[in-house]
Amino acid sequence: MTDSAAANPALDPRKSFQGLILTLQTFWARQGAVILQPYDMEVGAGTFHPATTLRSLGKKPWRAAYVQPSRRPKDGRYGENPNRLQHYYQFQVILKPSPDDLQELYLHSLAAIGVDSALHDIRFVEDDWESPTLGAWGLGWECWCDGMEVSQFTYFQQVAGVECAPVSGELTYGLERLAMYVQGVENVYDLNFNGLDGDARITYGDVFLQAEQEYSRHNFEAANVEKLFGDFNRAEAECKALLAFGDQGDAKHHLMVLPAYDQCVKASHAFNLLDARGVISVTERQSYILRVRELAKACGAAWMKTEGSGF
Amino acid sequence: MSDLLFELFSEEIPARMQAQAAADLKKLVTGALIERGLTFEAAESFVTPRRLTLHVVGLPPRQPDQREEKKGPRVGAPEAAIQGFLKSAGLKSLDEATIETDKKGGQFYLAAIERPGAATLDVLAEILPEAVKNFPWPKSMRWGAGSAESNALRWVRPLHSIVATFGPETEDPEIVPFEIGGIASGNVTYGHRFMAPQPIKVRRFHDYLLGLQTAKVVLDPARRRDIILHDARDLAFAQGLELVEDEGLLFEVAGLVEWPVVLMGEFDKSFLDIPDEVIRATIRANQKCFVLRDPETGRLANKFLLVSNIVASDGGQKIAAGNGRVVRARLSDALYFWRTDQAPLPDYADKGKPLDQRLAKLRALKIVFHQNLGSQGERVDRLVALARELAPKVGAEPEKAARAAELAKADLVTEVVGEFPETQGLMGRYYAELQGEDGEVAAAIEDHYKPQGPNDLIPAAPVSIAVALADKLDTLVGFWAIDEKPTGSKDPFALRRAALGVIRIILENRLRLRLVSELIEAYETVLLHKQTGDIYVYLHEVTPNRLVTITAKLHDKTRPRYGAIDRSKDVLIVKSEGEDQETSSSVSFSLTGHFGDKARIIQRLPSPEFIAGDLLAFFADRLKIYLRDRGARHDLLDAVFALGEDDLVLIVARINALENFLKTEDGASLLTGYKRAANILKAEEKKDGAGAFEAPPDAGLLAEPQENALAEALERTEREAQVAAKAEDFEAAMRALAKLRAPVDAFFDKVTVNSENRDLRKNRLQTLAQLRRAIHRVADFSKIGG
Structure with a gap:
């Protein structure tokens, strides 16, 4: 924790949601990470940001950290559940290759936001991570603080169907949970967002409650199913078309990976909305997941032909 | 004698893999030692979330020397053969070989190769990295910069350091020198992640164990379990409560901590409206905590026990409070589920209760x-x-x-x-x-x-x-x-x-x-199965001409129909049960044409009789194991099963009666007599053909009194045994059989079965066949061992 943060509640990770974000950003900037901004698309998790999916492929070293708003249409609860949100923030760190002291770095970052390991029981509990839509898997843990899962810690083994060589380490902090923990509140909407008191105090509910209510209605009741099926199919076709456009017919060149990957992300979000609307049956579900995975894998393969991968 | 200390220090090993990993480490290393002629007094392995440790006691300093003899070419063999022999045996000249004589008197060269045993330290330097490389983790991974290489080391989670020391108790041990995946073996380990992370220099197991204990690491998982169980019971007792013991959970939490500290947390009493089993499942699955029972009510208390990994500076207050919050959040979910399940279901509210x-x-x-x-x-x-x-x-x-x-x-x-x-x-x-x-x-x-x-x-x-x-x-x-x-x-x-x-x-x-x-x-x-309107068509077995036998049944009243389908034409030939093949071929029609679009070909299936027979054999195997676990003889099951019985209660009653009978002198002796009769019959049936003696013996040809006596006894016994078996009194059936013993013994004593007289021979064999039949009514004695 920096001195200024301790002095100013608007910057204090224990007093404000924004202070938590700023502290993590500062911490990882000091570790040489590029501090990026959220990807400007609807994604289900911070992992979907191309700074993680695509940049974790290939030899080129890479260190980045960013906040990513994540949308899980199915998790909407109309603002009535104190823990569940259809839109929430993840703080994502990706380090390639994974440094030998990644666990220590992570623990230092917890200390930076005010979690004292002499007072709190921090544990690494087995949790193997898999993203069927991204064709990705890795081994790692859920990180527990006094019995609460506050982060995911993963050594990527495969992403977009490509073996990670070298392996990246990925940390995902569930910001709301972590903030609830350090602020000591039981309801996410009671989180102090700006750290101020009295009239000047802005809560998480002030910022997001209306959105949670409206988006829950949208995700479960209103989203136009016909349009979503159309969105999915168009994004899928466009992804394939763009990949074909950028393909130079050799192993060292591809001219259109990132725009194609955007379409893969779009298809994935359309699928998530359709899933929330309950119009995808159990058997169809698998086939949609496979279709998104095929797109992700094609993008991964194309990325390996670009300089971004370091060849 | 020298000891080995081997520790693999890594990031957190999944709790569920730890016990197997400790066993595997011991097996891999000791197996390799024995393979190389190195015996030892004892070996023990240990595991914590961060380390796998092996201690091998009483290894010799060197492998035993080995002497090998190598046979060479005959004396006077071509020069090329001689040279090849010298080279392969590592000799400079034939002077170093001896000349031996073989059984036929030919002379040949023999080289004696002495292979001095290697130092155990060197052998270990070979074995230990191999064990790391070949470790059978259920799931393993690569990490770090090294993972870019194709032959990168794999481990369950990143491996950080290796301790490998070897030496006698009286001296400073040596480091077993090797390197794997960029990690050099050494003599330094580390203490508890939070309470004592500093490096610890170790010599051998004794000081290693003490050093870890001082650095807040309990190496032995059994000790960690004991500590948890003991402290948990004490804490519960202090509150007038009982620990709800849970061995699976105990093993898991002991695999999540190096220094177990049991703490008590609590939740609101109102959550006790949820059934105990759901509370327990919630707290166990999500939080890996133990629940407590109030001995007065027999129901759960609103308290739980968690196992923390640190001695916290505030005595664990914050940890217990934090866990309590999470437990409360989980229980409110559970309470919500429990109530939701009792409420009407949207979209199905008109479907009854x-x-x-x-x-x-x-x-x-x-x-x-x-x-x-x-x-x-x-x-x-x-x-x-x-x-x-x-x-x-x-x-x-x-x-x-x-x-x-x-x-x-x-x-x-x-x-x-x-x-x-x-x-x-x-x-x-x-x-x-x-x-x-x-x-x-x-x-x-x-x-x-x-x-x-x-x-x-x-x-x-x-x-x-x-x-x-x-x-x-x-x-x-x-x-x-x-x-x-x-x-x-x-x-x-x-x-x-x-x-x-x-x-x-x-x-x-x-x-x-x-x-x-x-x-x-x-x-x-x-x-x-009878679902209104559906017709299921099941294909039986594929015949060589691409015809498939099928069973088809319309719902409800239609009788099963067996027939055939020509898949190439999608044509079905169906006949009702009992009709013969000729009639059936006249009833052919297209599958969809006859059954409409509701016909579904589900699966190629075998006939009911085949399934029942095959499954019955499967049951027999399971029953054997069931009986064996209760100390019964499994060969007797075969003997009884051969009767075609499928009533399990009767089968077991028969087995019990048979077992008791065989323990008696009459039983053992009758078994001997039976075997003798069966062997004779088997030999003679080879000559006259199977079933040659199945006709009842001719009373007029019973020449000797012993023959007469046996024939009479057989008739009586068969009758009595049958009556008794029908009445399910198998003890009585055995008693009836016991009466055969004396006449059988007398028969074999006095009567020559293979008489010169062909008619007498045949009749005597028929008597023996009758004996065999009579005994088989009770059990197939040919399946009984011993």
């Missing part, structure tokens, strides 16, 4: 049971049919059994079971009771999954028995029908457990069931 609404949802969702065995809804239909059919045979009311079977799977779509699958059945019972179902019906919903293992209680109430048997028989015939039988160690659908469950339910309740007909009934239910 809450559990009936869930059943409607289960059907509507078409949740797959198995892709080749239809949906859960279809399975429920089969269970209803089977349970109703079984009910009268086990003393249950058919309608109650059918109702219980109908609701048995409805809890699968409840919120609580969705969250905690291990509460299936139990939740169904709670919800059934809450909606006013009959007590026997509610109990059967819970009991129908039982027994889950060899020591689980078996259902004893008639309705529960009917549904439990229906559930297991349907599972068995279903998976048999689609040829998903267990093989070797693979039994993904727990079919062995299901068969053992059937055996235990039948035997321990003394149920009189004909297993074959029950299996056929169950199979036909799977095959042809």
Whole structure:
């Protein structure tokens, strides 16, 4: 924790949601990470940001950290559940290759936001991570603080169907949970967002409650199913078309990976909305997941032909 | 004698893999030592979340020397052969070889090669990195910069350091020198991650263990479990409560900490409205905490025990409070699930009571049971049919059994079971009771999954028995029908457990069931379960000319029809049961043409008789193991099973009677006489052909008095044994057999079976065949060993 943060509640990770974000950003900037901004698309998790999916492929070293708003249409609860949100923030760190002291770095970052390991029981509990839509898997843990899962810690083994060589380490902090923990509140909407008191105090509910209510209605009741099926199919076709456009017919060149990957992300979000609307049956579900995975894998393969991968 | 200390220090090893990993480490290293001629006094392995440790005691400093003899070419062999021999044996000249003479007098060269044993330290430097490289982790990974290389080291999680020291107790041990994956072996380890992370220099196991203890690491998982259990009981006792012991959880939490500290947390009393089992499942699955029981009420208390990994500077207050918050959040979810499950289900509110609404949802969702065995809804239909059919045979009311079977799977779509699958059945019972179902019906919903293992209680109430048997028989015939039988160690659908469950339910309740007909009934239910309007066409076996035999059945009243289908033309040839092949060929029609678009070809299936026979053999195997575990002779099962009996209660009664009989002198002696008769018959049947002596002996040809006596005894015995067997009095059947002993002994004593007189010979053999038949009415003695 920096001195200024301790002095100013608007910057204090224990007093404000924004202070938590700023502290993590500062911490990882000091570790040489590029501090990026959220990807400007609807994604289900911070992992979907191309700074993680695509940049974790290939030899080129890479260190980045960013906040990513994540949308899980199915998790909407109309603002009535104190823990569940259809839109929430993840703080994502990706380090390639994974440094030998990644666990220590992570623990230092917890200390930076005010979690004292002499007072709190921090544990690494087995949790193997898999993203069927991204064709990705890795081994790692859920990180527990006094019995609460506050982060995911993963050594990527495969992403977009490509073996990670070298392996990246990925940390995902569930910001709301972590903030609830350090602020000591039981309801996410009671989180102090700006750290101020009295009239000047802005809560998480002030910022997001209306959105949670409206988006829950949208995700479960209103989203136009016909349009979503159309969105999915168009994004899928466009992804394939763009990949074909950028393909130079050799192993060292591809001219259109990132725009194609955007379409893969779009298809994935359309699928998530359709899933929330309950119009995808159990058997169809698998086939949609496979279709998104095929797109992700094609993008991964194309990325390996670009300089971004370091060849 | 010297000791080895070997430690692999890594990031957190999943708790569930730890015990196996410790066993594997010991096996890999000691196996390799023995293979290289290195014996030792003792070996022990240990594991914590961050380290795998092996201690081998009493190794010699060197491998024993080895002497090998190498045979060379004959004396005077061509120069090239001589040179090749010298080279391969490592000799400079023939002077170093000796000349030996072989059995035929030829002379040849012999080289004696002395191979001095290597230093154990050097052998270990070979073995230990191999063990790391070949470690059988169920799942392993790469990490760090090294993972870019194709031959990168794999471990369960990143491996950080290796301790490997070797030496006698009296001296400073040496480091076993090797390097793997960029990690050099050494003599430094580390203490507890938070409380004592500093490096610790170690020499041998003794100071290593003490050093770790000082650095807040309890190396031995058994000790960590003891500490947890002891402290947990103490803490509970201090509050007037009892620990609800849970061995699986104990092993898991002992694998999550290096320094266990048990703390108590609590939650609001209002959560005690939730059933105890759900509270326990919630706290166990999500938080890995123990629950506590109030001995006065027998119900859970609003307290729980967690196992932390540190001695916190505030005595653990913050840790207990933090865990309490998470437990509360989880319990509010559980309470919400519990209440939601009792409320009407949106979209299904008009489908009856809450559990009936869930059943409607289960059907509507078409949740797959198995892709080749239809949906859960279809399975429920089969269970209803089977349970109703079984009910009268086990003393249950058919309608109650059918109702219980109908609701048995409805809890699968409840919120609580969705969250905690291990509460299936139990939740169904709670919800059934809450909606006013009959007590026997509610109990059967819970009991129908039982027994889950060899020591689980078996259902004893008639309705529960009917549904439990229906559930297991349907599972068995279903998976048999689609040829998903267990093989070797693979039994993904727990079919062995299901068969053992059937055996235990039948035997321990003394149920009189004909297993074959029950299996056929169950199979036909799977095959042809009656769902209005649907027609299922099942293909039997593929014949060489691409014809496929089929069984087709229209719903309800139509009798099974067997026939054939020409798949190339999609034409079906069907005949009613009993018609012969000629008639059937005249009834040919197109599959869809005849059955309409509702005809479905489900699966190629074997005939009911084949399935029942094959499954009966599977049951026999399971029964053997069941009896063996109770100390019975399994060869006697073969002897009794050969009679074609399928009533398990009778089979076991026969086995018991037979076992007792064989322990008597009469029994043992009769077995000897039987074997003699059977051997003679076998030899003579080779000459005269099988079945040559099956005709009854001719009374007029009984020449000797002993022949007469035996023939008389046989007639009497056969009659008595048959009567006794029919009355299911197998002890009496054995007593009848015992009367044969004296005449049989006398017969073999005085009568020459292979008489010169052909007629006499044949008649005597016929007498022996009759003896064999009479004994086989009780048991097939040829299957009895010894």
